[in-house]
Amino acid sequence: MEIKGIRLNKISDQLWEIPATGKMNVPGRIYISEKMILSQLENDEALKQVVNVACLPGIQKFSLAMPDIHWGYGFPIGGVAATDLEDGVISPGGVGYDINCGVRLAATSLNFEEVRDKISKLVENLFKNIPTGVGSSGAIKKVSEKEMKNILSEGSNWAIENGFGTDEDILFTEENGKLKDANPDAVRERAIERGLDQVGTLGSGNHFLEVDIVDNIYDEKVAAVFGLFKNQVVIQIHTGSRGLGYQVCDDYLNILLKAENKYGFNLPDKQLACAPIKSTEGRDYLGAMQSSANFAWNNRQVIMSLAKKCFLQTFGINERDLNFKLVYDVCHNIAKIEEHEIDGKVKQVCVHRKGATRAFPSGSKFIPEKYKEVGQPVLIPGDMGRYSFVAVGTYKALEETFGSSCHGAGRVQSRHRAIKNARGRDIIKELTRQGITVQAKAIKTIAEEMPEAYKDVSDVVNVMHDAGISRKVARLKPIGVIKG
Amino acid sequence: MGFRFIDHTADIAVEVSGKTLEELFIESAKAWRQSVVNENVNLQCEMQDLKLNNEMPEALLVNFLNELNYLLFSKKWLMNSVNSINIYKNNSQWNLEAKINGEAFSHFKHSYKEEIKAVTFHQMNIKEIDGVYTTRIIFDI
Numbered sequence: 214m215e216i217k218g219i220r221l222n223k224i225s226d227q228l229w230e231i232p233a234t235g236k237m238n239v240p241g242r243i244y245i246s247e248k249m250i251l252s253q254l255e256n257d258e259a260l261k262q263v264v265n266v267a268c269l270p271g272i273q274k275f276s277l278a279m280p281d282i283h284w285g286y287g288f289p290i291g292g293v294a295a296t297d298l299e300d301g302v303i304s305p306g307g308v309g310y311d312i313n314c315g316v317r318l319a320a321t322s323l324n325f326e327e328v329r330d331k332i333s334k335l336v337e338n339l340f341k342n343i344p345t346g347v348g349s350s351g352a353i354k355k356v357s358e359k360e361m362k363n364i365l366s367e368g369s370n371w372a373i374e375n376g377f378g379t380d381e382d383i384l385f386t387e388e389n390g391k392l393k394d395a396n397p398d399a400v401r402e403r404a405i406e407r408g409l410d411q412v413g414t415l416g417s418g419n420h421f422l423e424v425d426i427v428d429n430i431y432d433e434k435v436a437a438v439f440g441l442f443k444n445q446v447v448i449q450i451h452t453g454s455r456g457l458g459y460q461v462c463d464d465y466l467n468i469l470l471k472a473e474n475k476y477g478f479n480l481p482d483k484q485l486a487c488a489p490i491k492s493t494e495g496r497d498y499l500g501a502m503q504s505s506a507n508f509a510w511n512n513r514q515v516i517m518s519l520a521k522k523c524f525l526q527t528f529g530i531n532e533r534d535l536n537f538k539l540v541y542d543v544c545h546n547i548a549k550i551e552e553h554e555i556d557g558k559v560k561q562v563c564v565h566r567k568g569a570t571r572a573f574p575s576g577s578k579f580i581p582e583k584y585k586e587v588g589q590p591v592l593i594p595g596d597m598g599r600y601s602f603v604a605v606g607t608y609k610a611l612e613e614t615f616g617s618s619c620h621g622a623g624r625v626q627s628r629h630r631a632i633k634n635a636r637g638r639d640i641i642k643e644l645t646r647q648g649i650t651v652q653a654k655a656i657k658t659i660a661e662e663m664p665e666a667y668k669d670v671s672d673v674v675n676v677m678h679d680a681g682i683s684r685k686v687a688r689l690k691p692i693g694v695i696k697g
Numbered sequence: 698m699g700f701r702f703i704d705h706t707a708d709i710a711v712e713v714s715g716k717t718l719e720e721l722f723i724e725s726a727k728a729w730r731q732s733v734v735n736e737n738v739n740l741q742c743e744m745q746d747l748k749l750n751n752e753m754p755e756a757l758l759v760n761f762l763n764e765l766n767y768l769l770f771s772k773k774w775l776m777n778s779v780n781s782i783n784i785y786k787n788n789s790q791w792n793l794e795a796k797i798n799g800e801a802f803s804h805f806k807h808s809y810k811e812e813i814k815a816v817t818f819h820q821m822n823i824k825e826i827d828g829v830y831t832t833r834i835i836f837d838i
Contacts, residue, residue: 347812407770407771466818482818627704
């Protein structure tokens with residue numbers, strides 16, 4: 214098959230390969246169904262971006278894309294690339310502006326029937342206590358610059374030390390909520406300034422806090438290990454490093470663009486600006502990016518703690534009866550130094566995941582003890598009207614995708630088109646009729662984010678399931694949503 | 698000469714034109730403002746000086762718009778208009794000197810439309826054809 218002049222060879226029903234030609238150092242590989250290729254890839258430049266990423270110095274094995282692939286900046290969204298730690302590069306384009314945008318899933322012991330009548334009150338309380346929307350701020354007191362440095366180096370630990378959560382939460386966060394090599398001194402003043410009043414805020418766009426019920430279980434054994442059962446009330450929090458991360462990305466794109474000439478790279482796209490991982494510029498970006506990731510984990514931890522309080526207040530129950538527990542927290546936008554087997558040898562590489570989720574299998578020493586028998590939870594949010602999925606990582610992911618899977622649905626309509634299509638309709642009422650209570654700062658956001666503006670996430674999740682990269686465990690159905 | 702928004706699946710895309718580089722930058726600033734706040738320009742103003750330089754004109758435009766973005770989202774200071782702007786090349790550097798008018802962002806007067814994470818380099822390519830400068834700009838939101 215050929216799409217926009219790029220040859221795609223079929224490897225299996227879920228996997229297609231772009232042969233290495235021209236400046237490509239490795240082939241491209243895309244996990245996708247034939248139906249999705251035609252509907253998703255003909256109208257944008259995402260495939261060209263897979264080819265561009267394959268040109269990065271030091272890239273290993275393949276330039277990969279997950280089935281939620283779409284046009285991004287530099288890397289496609291859904292792009293995964295591992296670069297050699299010794300002679301490879303690191304690129305902010307492989308992480309994105311919203312550094313460590315990610316999702317956490319927390320579970321309760323509550324059954325939907327027990328609290329059905331109080332969901333709208335709960336959503337109201339959540340909306341009141343968790344700042345949402347453009348430039349949202351002031352969830353907790355504004356932190357000082359000194360405290361900010363502490364957040365940047367300690368991640369979620371800051372939240373725990375300040376009463377926003379428990380030690381157990383740390384155990385169920387990817388990397389225990391802290392990348393230990395973070396270098397707050399590499400984060401420039403402007404980025405710090407942009408984050409000072411944004412700790413504990415959701416932000417706008419596709420960020421959300423959602424109350425869900427577990428409406429379908431595909432794997433009883435794994436679901437039980439994750440602490441999930443049918444009709445259980447759970448929440449998902451989707452946000453990242455807010456203005457701080459955006460500013461870090463912008464600052465370092467500028468620095469690395471200048472490094473391009475210095476290191477003699479001739480890159481096909483300015484958004485792929487990069488530097489050798491071991492160069493001063495590369496090390497500084499890595500340290501600043503890791504600090505931003507720590508900020509994001511702390512942010513989601515604070516929001517979760519604020520949400521828990523709302524649950525306790527609204528339902529008037531004690532902590533034991535609520536039994537609020539973090540299932541897992543995953544990054545969707547990150548570059549991490551990991552060990553992977555390449556050509557039979559274990560090698561240290563920098564895995565860029567831009568709109569992709571780590572999906573490590575059972576036995577991995579990098580996942581919580583409790584999940585070692587089954588593998589790590591892979592959290593894949595959908596749209597606010599249909600469903601989200603919980604999957605589990607596999608060995609095949611480790612073998613084929615540097616332990617990575619998909620991250621979400623992706624838009625099918627532009628914001629502009631969604632607003633046009635929503636004209637004359639009351640989307641909030643439509644969702645209420647489906648049993649979903651929604652509160653948002655701006656009506657416009659509801660229109661932009663309405664369910665039909667997104668692809669059906671089950672198409673994406675099924676490709677990964679059928680390819681054996683991440684297996685479906687449970688499906689979550691929204692009953693309450695707060696947005697920006 | 699001016700700007701027009703074009704359809705983009707996830708973000709905001711705009712095509713800008715100007716008879717001079719300066720006009721191109723002014724129109725780009727107007728497009729940025731129309732993307733982030735709902736209100737029209739107010740007359741009441743304070744002035745700020747901006748001085749920026751970069752090796753590429755595209756990077757200078759990205760720096761300029763990101764500066765406006767930083768002033769709004771970090772300093773809560775909203776640009777209303779560009780009072781004067783001068784762009785010139787000195788050796789290998791492109792330089793920008795501008796005076797911009799604006800005011801403190803106030804929830805009583807203003808409302809945000811979108812939070813622009815950053816102005817991207819994606820598809821940005823400043824071209825001059827028959828005395829008209831054009832470029833596409835994509836705001837990541």
